[in-house]
Amino acid sequence: MDEAFDPVEFLHRAVPVASHEDVSEMRTLLVDELARHGVDATVDDAGNTLATRGSGQPHVVLNTHIDTVPPHVPYEYDADAGVIRGRGSCDAKGPLAALLAAFLTTDPGDGRVTLAVTPDEEVLSTGAHHLVTGNDGEPVPAIADADAFVVGEPTDLDVCTAAKGRFQGTVTLSGENAHAAEPGSGVNAVSALARVLDALETFDERDDAPGTHPQLGRATLTPTTVEGGTATNQVPASAQLVLDRRSIPPETADGFRAALLDHLREAVPADVGVDFSFTDRETPFLGPWATDEDAAVVRAMRGAGAGACRPFTAATEASYFAERAPTVVFGPGVLADDEGAVAHAPREYVTVDAVEQAAAVVTDAVESLVG
Numbered sequence: 001m002d003e004a005f006d007p008v009e010f011l012h013r014a015v016p017v018a019s020h021e022d023v024s025e026m027r028t029l030l031v032d033e034l035a036r037h038g039v040d041a042t043v044d045d046a047g048n049t050l051a052t053r054g055s056g057q058p059h060v061v062l063n064t065h066i067d068t069v070p071p072h073v074p075y076e077y078d079a080d081a082g083v084i085r086g087r088g089s090c091d092a093k094g095p096l097a098a099l100l101a102a103f104l105t106t107d108p109g110d111g112r113v114t115l116a117v118t119p120d121e122e123v124l125s126t127g128a129h130h131l132v133t134g135n136d137g138e139p140v141p142a143i144a145d146a147d148a149f150v151v152g153e154p155t156d157l158d159v160c161t162a163a164k165g166r167f168q169g170t171v172t173l174s175g176e177n178a179h180a181a182e183p184g185s186g187v188n189a190v191s192a193l194a195r196v197l198d199a200l201e202t203f204d205e206r207d208d209a210p211g212t213h214p215q216l217g218r219a220t221l222t223p224t225t226v227e228g229g230t231a232t233n234q235v236p237a238s239a240q241l242v243l244d245r246r247s248i249p250p251e252t253a254d255g256f257r258a259a260l261l262d263h264l265r266e267a268v269p270a271d272v273g274v275d276f277s278f279t280d281r282e283t284p285f286l287g288p289w290a291t292d293e294d295a296a297v298v299r300a301m302r303g304a305g306a307g308a309c310r311p312f313t314a315a316t317e318a319s320y321f322a323e324r325a326p327t328v329v330f331g332p333g334v335l336a337d338d339e340g341a342v343a344h345a346p347r348e349y350v351t352v353d354a355v356e357q358a359a360a361v362v363t364d365a366v367e368s369l370v371g
Contacts, residue, residue, distance in 0.1 A: 003037075004105075005033075005037055005100065005101055005104040005105065007097035007098055007100065007101040007355050007356065007358075007359045008084075008097070008352050008355055008356060010033060010097050010100065011084055011089070011093060011094060011097040011350075011355060012075075012077065012084065013029065014026065014029060014088070014093045014096070014097065015075040015084060015085075015086040015087075015088055015089045015093055016074075016075040016086065017029055018068075018072040018087075019066055019067055019068050019088060020067070020068045020069060020070040020071065020072050020087065021070065023047070023066050023067050023119045023120075026066045027043065027047070027049055027066060027117075027119065030049055030066065030096075030100075030117060031043065031049060033100070034051050034104075034115075037104050039051050039053065039104070041115075044130065044134070044140070045130070045134075046119070046126055046127045046129075046130035046131075046134065047118075047119035047120070047126075047127050048116060048117065048118055048119065048127045048128075048130065048131060049066075049115070049116075049117040050114065050115070050116055050117075050142045051103070051114070051115045052112060052113070052114045052115075052142060053103065053106070053108050053112065053113050053114075054108025054109070054110075054111055054112035054113060054370065055112055056108075056109075056110040056111050056112055057110075057111060057112065057145070057147065058111045058112075058147040058148070058369055058370050059111060059112040059113075059114065059145055059146050059147050059148075059370070060111070060112070060113050060114070060146070060147065060148050060149075060150065060297070060366050060369050060370055061113075061114045061115075061116055061142075061143050061146040061148070061149045061150070061321070062099040062102060062103055062113065062114065062115050062116070062149075062150050062152070062362070062366070063099075063115075063116045063117070063118065063128075063149055063150070063151045063152065063317065063318075063321065064092045064095045064096045064099055064117060064118075064121075064151060064152030064153070064331070065092050065096075065117065065118045065119070065120070065121035065122070065127075065317070066092075066093070066096065066117055066118075066119060067118075067119055067120050067121060067122050067123070068087050068088040068091065068093075068122065069087070069122050069344050071087070072087050073085075073086050073087035073346055073348060074086055075089075081351075082351055082352040082353055083349050083350070083351055083352070084349065084350055084351075084352065084355075085347070085348065085349040086348065086349075087348055088348070089333070089348050089349055089350045090154040090331075090332065090333025090334065090342060090343055090348055090349065090350040091153065091154055091333065091335075091343035091344065091348065092121075092152055092153055092154070092331065094154065094331060094332045094333045094350035094354070094355050094358070095152025095153055095154065095330075095331030095332060095333070095358065096117065096152055097355055097359065098152065098331060098332060098355055098358035098359040098361075098362055099115065099150065099152045099331075099362060100115065101359035101362070101363060102359065102362035102363040102365075102366050103115045103366075105359075105363050106363055106366045106367050106370065106371070107367065107371055108370050108371070109370060109371045110370075111369070111370025111371065112370065113366055113370060114142055114143060114146070116131060116142060116143055118131070118317060121316070121317050124281055124282050124283050125283050125286065125317050125320070126282060126283055128283075128317035128320045128321075129282075129283040129284065129320065131143055131320070131321075132320045132321070132323070132324065139324060143321075143324070146321075146324060146325045147296075147325055147326075147369075148295075148296065148297035148325055148326050148327070148328075148369060149297075149318070149321040149322070149324070149325055149326075149327040149328070150297065150301075150327075150328055150330060150362060150365070150366070151316060151317065151318040151321065151327060151328070151329045151330070152329075152330065152331045153312065153314070153316055153318075153329045153330075153331050154331050154332065154333030154334055154335055154342070154343055154350070155307075155312060155329055155330050155331055155333075156307065156332075156333070156334045156354075157306060157307045157330070157331075157332060157354060157357060157358060157361065158306065158307035158308050158309070158310050158330070159298060159301040159302060159306040159307065159308075159309055159310075159328050159329075159330050160309075160310055160311060160312035160328060160329035160330065161215060161290065161291045161292075161293055161295075161298055161309050161310070161311070161328055162213070162215040162216050162249075162288075162289060162290035162291065162311045162312070163216070163288065163289060163311055163312040163313070163314070163315060163316060163318060163319065163329065164216055164219070164220075164246040164247055164248055164288050164311070164315070165245075165246070165247040165248075165251070165285060165286055165287035165288035165289070165315060165319060166244070166245065166246055166247070166285060166286055166315040167244075167245040167247060167253050167256055167278065167285050168242065168243070168244055168245070168278065168279045168285070169242070169243055169245075169257070169276055169277055169278040169279055170240050170241065170242050170243070170276070170277055170279070171196060171240065171241040171242075171243060171260075171264065171274070171275070171276050172238065172239070172240050172273075172274075172275045172276070172277070173189040173190075173192050173193065173196065173228075173238065173239045173240075173241075173268065173272055173273065173274060174189060174237065174238055174272065174273030174274075174275070175187030175188055175189035175192065175235070175236065175237045175238065175239075175271070175272055175273075176235070176237055176271075177234055177235055177236070177237040178234070178235040179233070179234065179235070180232075180233045180234055180235060181233075183235050185235075186235035186237070187235070187237070187269075187271045187272060188235050188236060189228060189229075189236050189237055189238050189239040189272060190228040190229055190236045190239045192239070192268045192269060192272040193226065193228070193239050193241060195267045195268045195269070196241060196264055196267065196268060196274075197223060197241075198267065199263055199264055199266075199267035199268075200221055200223060200243070202263075203221050203259075203260065203263050204218060204219055204221065206259070206263060208259065209259075210247070210248050210249075210250070210251050213248040213249060213288075213290065215290055215293075215310075215311050216248045216249075216288065216290065216311050217248075218248070219245065219246060219247050219248045219251065220244075220245070220246040221243060221244075221245050221246075222243065222244045222245075222246075223241055223242070223243055223244075224242045224243065224244050225241075225242045226239070226240065226241050226242070227239065227240045228240065243260075243276075247287065247288045248288050249288045249289065249290050251287075251288060252287065253278065253284070253285055253287065257276055257278070260276055261274065261275070261276055264276070284320075286315040286316065286317065286319045286320070287319045288319065289318060289319045289322035289323070289327065290322075291322060291326045291327050291328060292326065293309050295326035296326070296369060297326050297327075297328055297365070297369065298326070298328055300365040300366075300368045300369050301328055301330060301361065301362075301365045303364075303365070303368065304360075304361045304362070304363075304364035304365040304368065305357070305360070305361045305364070306330060306361050306365070312329045313335060314335060316329055330358070330361070330362065331358055332350050332351070332354035332355045332357065332358040333349075333350040333354060
C-alpha cells in the first residue's frame with residue numbers, strides 16, 4: 001500500500017454518491033479505492049464486491065452493503081460539530097468505511113481477511129443469498145471457510161450478538177357469499193376475523209411456543225393491514241389479514257406457518273376456510289439469529305473497545321451468515337436518537353469520531369483474531 005487509508009476521507013467521497021436506485025457508481029468507487037491500495041477486487045454475478053488478503057486460517061469476513069433507501073439526501077459536512085450528513089452516511093457507508101479501514105490495515109499474518117460487500121440488503125438480499133448458496137447450494141469459496149463474520153450496521157459502537165427475524169404473510173379466510181338481508185344463508189369471512197384477532201393474542205402462549213430468548217426476549221406477531229368483501233349489501237366470502245412476525249431462535253419460517261395454521265383453525269368456525277401464505281420474495285426471509293457472547297469474535301470486539309453486547313433491533317443479512325459461523329453486527333451511527341429516526345430518514349448523519357473509533361475497534365479485533 002502506497003498510503004494509509006483514511007476512513008473519514010473515504011466517507012466524504014462516498015456519501016455524495018447516490019446508491020438508492022443503482023449501486024454501480026458506488027461499487028466503482030469501492031473497487032477503485034481497493035485498487036488504489038493495491039488490492040484487486042472482483043464483482044460476482046450477483047453484484048457482490050469481494051476482496052481477500054492472506055490465505056490461511058483463521059478467516060474473518062467483513063460484510064456490509066452499499067445500497068441505500070430512496071430518496072437520495074444530499075451530503076453535508078458540519079466541520080465544527082464533526083458531523084457528516086446525507087443518505088447512507090450511517091446506513092451503511094459509515095460502517096463500510098470502518099470495515100474497509102480494518103481490511104486494508106490489518107496484517108493477516110497466517111490468517112485471512114475477506115471483504116464481502118453486498119448490493120441490495122435494503123430490498124431482497126440477493127447478493128448475500130448468493131454468497132451463502134451460489135456454489136451449487138453451498139457458500140461461495142470466498143466465505144465458505146469463514147471462522148467469523150463482522151457485519152457493518154449502525155450500532156452506536158455496541159457489539160450486537162443477536163437479532164429477531166422478520167416474516168411477513170397473509171391470512172386468508174374463505175366463506176360463502178349471500179345477500180346481507182339473509183346473513184344466515186352465507187358464511188361471513190369478515191366476521192371470522194374477530195376470532196382470528198383473538199387467536200393472534202394467544203399464539204405465543206401455546207405450549208410449543210418459542211418462549212423468551214435470553215438475548216431477544218419474546219417474539220411478536222402484529223396484524224398490520226386488512227381487506228375483505230366486495231359489496232356493501234353482501235355477506236363477504238373472503239377476508240385477508242397481513243401479519244408481521246418478529247421471530248426468535250429457533251423458530252423457522254416453515255415452523256411458524258405450520259404452528260399458526262394449527263392455532264387459527266382451532267379458533268375459527270369450522271365452515272370458514274383458513275390459509276396462510278408468505279409474501280412472495282426471491283430470497284429467504286431474514287431469520288432470527290444469535291451468537292454466544294463468549295465466542296472469540298465477540299471477545300475480540302469487546303477487548304478492542306466495542307460497547308455493550310446487545311441485540312440489534314433491525315433485521316439484517318447477518319442472519320444468513322450466522323448459520324455459517326459466529327457473527328456480530330457493529331458500526332458507527334445510530335438507527336435513531338433522542339430527536340427521532342436517523343437511518344432511513346432525511347436527517348441521517350454519522351459523527352467523524354464514531355467512524356474513527358469504529359475503524360480502530362474493528363482493526364484491533366481482526367488483528368487479534370487473524371494476526
